[in-house]
Amino acid sequence: MKQLAIVSGKGGTGKTTLSSSFGVLLKNVVLADCDVDAANLNLMFSGEIKEKYDYYGGKKAVIDQTKCDKCGICKKVCRFEAIGFKNEKYDVDQFACEGCNACVIACPRNAIRLETALSGEYYYSVTTNEKEIIHANLNPGEETSGGLVAEVRKLALNKATEEKKEVVLIDGAPGIGCPATSSIVAVNYVIIVTEPTSSGLHDLKRIVETVRHFRREFGVVINKYDLNPSMTKEIKNYCISDGIEILGEIPFDDVVEKSNLETKPVVNYENSIAAKAIKEIFGKVIKKLY
Known part of the structure; x- marks a missing residue:
């Protein structure tokens, strides 16, 4: 079994456009949307949730009102302002609490404890064309x-x-944060998607450093390369000077917007110039995997 990750140094580069297209082109595949803060890969495929799982991650403070003597020490030590006084009692705002344990240690009455909290959900979905997708939803905060x-x-x-x-x-x-690093560890190959902007180049350099830290093999795709030829040249020069393989360039294409509005991967549109470029990149990546 091979694991292929498609990442980007910043949001909005076209990473999910490429991922959904690869999801169509790969026939024997399970899709995993690891952007748990804003999952959208499943939106590009019609299907239904078959299984749902609760995810318990961090811990939250809970005040035992039978032990609390309302001294207010917990409110003073909470640097996140998660403890308030209302209706003659101290209580914890679960959205603001970071589970740092300061209030638990400071409470002279041992009236506060940390409890594992429900942090989100993750799902197993099957699409109408029998694609399997794992996706998730992290609770706000x-x-x-x-x-x-x-x-x-x-x-x-x-x-x-x-x-x-x-x-x-x-x-x-x-x-390049924790969810990004969790997305790339132990995969067989990484595709980095960038765009021809100053911020695109800046964040490309950061994600390249991150992927290299985990010693993963990778290549770069430049999306909408023809919108800013001078910046595309700068990105290509950076890649060449740093020994980074450029897997391909995807042109700007109005059909991509249409595909997003219709929630269909762009490779399903025969008249799409972006789809043609994606198929060529796909051919190169398959050779990398096998």
Whole structure:
């Protein structure tokens, strides 16, 4: 079984456009959307949720009102302003609490404890054309996105093993934070999607450093390369000087917007110039995997 991750140094580069297209082109595949803060890969395929799992990640403070003597020490030590006084009692705002344990240690009455909290959900969905997708939803304000990504990948691997799939395709989280690193560890190959802007180049350099830190083989795709030829040249010069393989360039294409509005991967549109470029990139990546 091979694991292929598609990532980007910043959001909005076209990572999911490429991921959904690869999801169509790969026949024996399980898809895993690891952008748990804003999952959208499943929106590009019509289907239904078959299985749902709760994800318990971080911990939250809980005040035992029978022990609390309303001294207010907990409110003073909470740097996140998660403890308030209302209706003659101190209580914890679960959205603001970071589970840092300061209030638990400071409470002279031992009236506060940390409890594992429900941080989100993750799902196993099957599309109308029999594609299998693992995706998730992290609750607002939660900080355990890396752990939820790990659960998504674990379920994807289990399903791929059960169904004897050849590839797990990961639509990774953007950036270089914990969910992004959780998206790329132990994969066989990484595709980095960038765009011809100054911020695109800046964040490309950061994600390249991150992928190299984990010693993963990778290549770069420049999306909408023809919108800014001078910046595209700068990105290509950077890649060449740093020994980075450029897998291909995808032109700007109005059909991509149409495909997003119709929630269909762009490779389903025969008149799409972007689809043609994506298919050529796909051919190169398959050779990398095998």
